[in-house]
Amino acid sequence: MNATDELHASLPLLIRLLLDKEILTPDQVKDVNDARVKDHSSLESLLVSKRMVMDQHIAEVYADYLMMPLFDTVPDEIDPHLVGLLPDKLCREHMFAAVATNGDVLDVAFTSFEDALMIDELQLLVNMTIRPLIAPLSVVDKILNTLYVTARTKFISHIEDFADDSQEDDRENGETPDDDNILELDQTPPPGPDGRIIRMVNQILDDALQAGASDIHLEPFEDSCAVRLRIDGSLRELTPPTKAQFIPIISRFKILAKMDIAEKRVPQDGAIAVKAADKRIDLRVSTVPTVYGEKMVMRILDKGAIPIELTGLGFDKRQSTDLIESIRMPHGLMLVTGPTGSGKSTTLYACLNLLNESDTNICTVEDPVEYKFKGINQVQVKSQVGLTFASALRAFLRQDPDVIMVGEVRDQETAEICLRAALTGHFVLSTIHTNDSLSAVNRLVDMSIEPFLLASTLRVLEAQRLIRRLCPHCREPYECTPELAKRHNLESGQKLYRPKGCDACRGAGYKGRVGVFEVVRITPHMANLIQSRTPLPELRTAAREQGMKLLLDSGMDKVRDGMTSLEEVLTVATAEDE
Numbered sequence: 001m002n003a004t005d006e007l008h009a010s011l012p013l014l015i016r017l018l019l020d021k022e023i024l025t026p027d028q029v030k031d032v033n034d035a036r037v038k039d040h041s042s043l044e045s046l047l048v049s050k051r052m053v054m055d056q057h058i059a060e061v062y063a064d065y066l067m068m069p070l071f072d073t074v075p076d077e078i079d080p081h082l083v084g085l086l087p088d089k090l091c092r093e094h095m096f097a098a099v100a101t102n103g104d105v106l107d108v109a110f111t112s113f114e115d116a117l118m119i120d121e122l123q124l125l126v127n128m129t130i131r132p133l134i135a136p137l138s139v140v141d142k143i144l145n146t147l148y149v150t151a152r153t154k155f156i157s158h159i160e161d162f163a164d165d166s167q168e169d170d171r172e173n174g175e176t177p178d179d180d181n182i183l184e185l186d187q188t189p190p191p192g193p194d195g196r197i198i199r200m201v202n203q204i205l206d207d208a209l210q211a212g213a214s215d216i217h218l219e220p221f222e223d224s225c226a227v228r229l230r231i232d233g234s235l236r237e238l239t240p241p242t243k244a245q246f247i248p249i250i251s252r253f254k255i256l257a258k259m260d261i262a263e264k265r266v267p268q269d270g271a272i273a274v275k276a277a278d279k280r281i282d283l284r285v286s287t288v289p290t291v292y293g294e295k296m297v298m299r300i301l302d303k304g305a306i307p308i309e310l311t312g313l314g315f316d317k318r319q320s321t322d323l324i325e326s327i328r329m330p331h332g333l334m335l336v337t338g339p340t341g342s343g344k345s346t347t348l349y350a351c352l353n354l355l356n357e358s359d360t361n362i363c364t365v366e367d368p369v370e371y372k373f374k375g376i377n378q379v380q381v382k383s384q385v386g387l388t389f390a391s392a393l394r395a396f397l398r399q400d401p402d403v404i405m406v407g408e409v410r411d412q413e414t415a416e417i418c419l420r421a422a423l424t425g426h427f428v429l430s431t432i433h434t435n436d437s438l439s440a441v442n443r444l445v446d447m448s449i450e451p452f453l454l455a456s457t458l459r460v461l462e463a464q465r466l467i468r469r470l471c472p473h474c475r476e477p478y479e480c481t482p483e484l485a486k487r488h489n490l491e492s493g494q495k496l497y498r499p500k501g502c503d504a505c506r507g508a509g510y511k512g513r514v515g516v517f518e519v520v521r522i523t524p525h526m527a528n529l530i531q532s533r534t535p536l537p538e539l540r541t542a543a544r545e546q547g548m549k550l551l552l553d554s555g556m557d558k559v560r561d562g563m564t565s566l567e568e569v570l571t572v573a574t575a576e577d578e
Contacts, residue, residue: 011029012043013065013113014043014044014047014058014061014062014112014113015029015032015043017061017062017065018047018053018057018058018061021057021061023053023057023061024047024052024053028052031050031052032046032047032050032052035050042095042112043112044058044095044111044112044137045095045137048137054136055111055136055137055138055139056072056136058111058136058137059072059111059134059135059136059139062112062113062116062134063134065113066113066116066132066134068116068132068133068134069133069134070133070134070135071099071107071109071133071134071135071139072135072136072139073139074139074142074143074146075099075100075143078099078143078146078147079100079101080147081101082098082099082100082101082147083147083148085098085101085106085126085128086098086108086122086125086126088144088148090260090261091144091148092144093260093262094112094115094118094262095110095111095112095115095137095140095141096108096109096110096111096115096118096140097109097135097140097143097144097147098147099133099135099143101128104128104129105128105129105130105131106126106128106129106130106131107131107133108122108130108131108132108133109133109134109135109139109140109143110132110133110134110135111134111135111136111137111140115262116132116134118261118262119132120247120248120251121251121255121261121262123194124194124197124198124248124251124252124255125255125261127194127195127198182273182274182275182280183202183205183256183272183273183274183275184275185202185205185206185274185275185276186275186276189202197245197248197249197252198252200241200245200249201249201252201253201256204216204218204227204238204249205274205276205283206276207229207238208229208300209274209276209281209300211229211231211236212231212232212512213229213230213231213300214230214231214299214300214341215229215230215297215298215299215300216228216229216230216283216296216297216298216300217229217230217235217295217296217297218246218249218250218253218295218296218297219290219295220243220246220290220292220293220294220295221292222292223243224240224243225240225241225242225243225246226240227239227240227241232468232469232508232510232511232512232513233341233466233468233513234468234508236506246293247293250287250293250294250296253272253285253296253298254268254270254285254287254296256272257270257271257272257283257285258270258271259285259287264289264293264294265289266289267286267287267288267289268286268287269284269285269286269287269368270285271283271284271285272285272298281300281301281302282300282301282302282370282371283298283299283300283301284298284299284301284368284370285297285298286298286299299370301370301371313343313346313347313350313515313517314514314515314516314517314558315515315517315519316549316554316557318519318547318548318549319517319518319519319549319554322460322519322521322548323351323460323462323519324354325521326459326460326521327351327354327355327427327429327459327460328354328355329427329459330425330427331422331423331424331425331426331427332422332427332428332457332458332459333418333419333422333427333428333429333430333457333458333459334351334427334428334429334430334459334460334461334462335409335430335431335432335437335440335458335460335461335462336348336429336430336431336432336462336463336464337431337432337433337434337435337436337437337439337440337461337462337463337464338431338433338463338464338465339433339465340433341466342464342465342466343464343466343515344431344464345370345407345431347462347464347515348405348429348431349371349373351429352364352373352376352403352405352429353373355403355427356373356375356376358375360402360403361377361399361400361401361402361403362375362376362377362401362402362403362404362405363376363377363378363379363396363399363401363403363404363405364376364377364378364379364404364405364406364407365379365381365389365392365393365396365405365406365407366378366379366380366381366405366407367380367381367389367407367408368380368381377399379392381407388414389406389407389408389409389410389414390411390413390414390417393406393414393417393418393421394417396421397417397420397421397424397426401426402426402427403426403427403428403429404418404421404426404427404428404429405428405429405430406418406428406429406430406431407430407431408430408431408432408433409430409431409432409444411447412447412448412449415444415447415449416449418430419449419453419454419457422457423453423456423457427459432444434463435463436463436518436540436550436551437461437462437463437518437519437520438461438520438536438539438540438543439536440461441454441458441461441530441536441539442536445533451530451531451532451533452531454530454531455522455527455528455530455531456527458522458527458530459521459522460519460520460521460522461519461520461522462517462518462519462520463517463518463551464515464516464517464518464551465515465516465551465555465572465573466513466514466515466516467513467514467515467516467555467558467564467568467569467571467572468508468510468511468512468513468564468568469510469511469512469513469514469563469564470497470498470499470509470510470511470562470563470564470565471499471500471501471502471504471505471508471509471510471511472511473502473504473505473511474499474500474501474502474504474505474509475497475498475499475500475509475562476497476498476499476500477495477496477497477562478495478496478497478498479493479494479495479496480492480493480494480495480496484566488556488566488570489556490556490559490560494560495562496559496560496562496565496566497562497565498565498566498567499565510564510568514558514563514564516551516554516555516558516569516572516573517549517551517554518548518549518550518551518553518554519548519549520543520548521548523546525542525546526539526542526543526546529542551572551573552569552573554573555569555572555573556569
């Protein structure tokens with residue numbers, strides 16, 4: 001292959017086709033390349049807008065190359081039922097349009113070669129067989145305008161009559177208009193290959209909900225794929241689909257989550273609402289491109305699983321009392337600490353549930369908003385438009401709040417505004433990433449927060465971990481040896497329990513999880529120690545002397561009660577006390 005042939009082969013397909021048909025000249029190719037540096041629209045749109053090529057010529061060379069029918073005339077009448085088949089936004093982003101139906105076959109007019117490769121995804125979206133056609137840009141544009149602009153005009157003409165009734169229904173049901181798009185797992189999928197994919201997607205969701213999973217992982221590899229569920233903090237693998245089925249399954253999930261099914265190069269986020277056994281479950285969906293394809297993770301959010309009572313989370317009576325009395329103070333700061341996935345958000349929501357009364361104005365800023373609550377003003381962080389934790393906090397201070405919840409203290413600016421709000425008559429709740437509760441003091445001092453400010457604003461520090469519960473059906477008793485008793489402050493001969501494994505827990509020996517907590521109430525004595533920059537080990541000692549239990553103490557209580565094993569507690573609550 002000579003240099004000219006190599007250069008020709010490196011050009012985009014459309015340019016090569018137009019050159020071969022002598023519709024575009026070699027001199028014009030350089031002009032096209034120069035224009036593409038500044039204009040990032042599609043190549044087809046660029047060529048037409050620069051008047052280098054007619055859109056009719058583009059459609060003709062594509063139709064000839066792809067051996068597809070040419071659709072180059074706008075019909076006199078367009079079936080209005082086509083409006084609901086394909087989303088307006090998707091059609092305009094990729095410039096294609098539904099033009100006719102014939103039974104279970106949908107004719108779709110495409111304007112480019114790349115978008116014509118979306119046939120499989122569109123078939124999943126509409127549950128119909130797609131018959132692709134090639135059309136000029138102007139034809140597709142007129143069809144889209146006829147379909148969606150006309151439909152929107154009709155919709156607006158009736159919207160006022162509809163709005164009052166729908167809003168009243170939403171208020172009665174406690175749901176948003178998006179609830180119309182809830183996926184019902186009990187519905188029978190359609191026959192055919194698309195129905196098979198829908199059944200597989202529904203089965204994955206049903207398995208996850210039945211197993212009580214917190215996350216669903218869909219992972220592609222070189223010649224295989226994996227579906228794994230995070231159950232009680234550990235990943236367990238399901239029987240995976242074939243590699244050929246993996247991409248349609250991902251596409252189905254992306255359609256449900258209202259993601260761009262054609263975009264596979266950048267991470268995306270979305271949400272799915274699922275109805276199973278008359279219960280609504282929300283899924284937070286995230287995709288990321290890997291070397292072998294898109295990996296998807298779905299976080300399962302069950303609002304009904306949030307305990308309203310703090311004792312339901314695993315706090316003992318003293319911890320629950322300290323926490324409730326602290327958050328009912330008129331102003332101050334509460335910080336919840338712990339690693340990702342330790343249940344910090346659940347604890348904050350349980351506290352907000354207690355404070356959520358008609359005479360209390362509660363504002364939250366979260367990233368993301370995982371659960372929506374009636375009576376609480378919740379704001380979603382949007383960094384791309386400048387809506388950060390700090391900017392939302394500044395706005396909250398002008399909204400006459402009583403209680404403010406900040407998803408996370410990530411930087412000095414957010415920390416300073418939280419402290420300022422706590423000093424000016426508001427109660428502030430937030431999270432911070434540290435190993436234990438009292439380490440939050442050092443972390444904030446590292447952010448240049450003065451210790452005297454912390455001493456005057458902090459009301460309570462709370463740390464937590466999630467540990468696995470022993471399966472009540474198969475837990476195995478044993479006597480604590482003198483060596484274990486001496487090492488872990490237990491009684492020699494005391495009855496403890498360890499995991500065994502049975503059918504009820506699928507051989508794991510554990511079933512469910514429980515929280516291990518430390519609640520440090522900032523008493524006047526603790527405030528004086530913080531203000532005088534007392535080292536962390538001495539703060540922990542002082543907390544214990546005042547009867548407060550740290551993580552290891554709380555974990556050992558659950559070991560003595562037979563709730564979990566000694567080994568499980570030692571995996572999360574040893575480093576803090578060394």
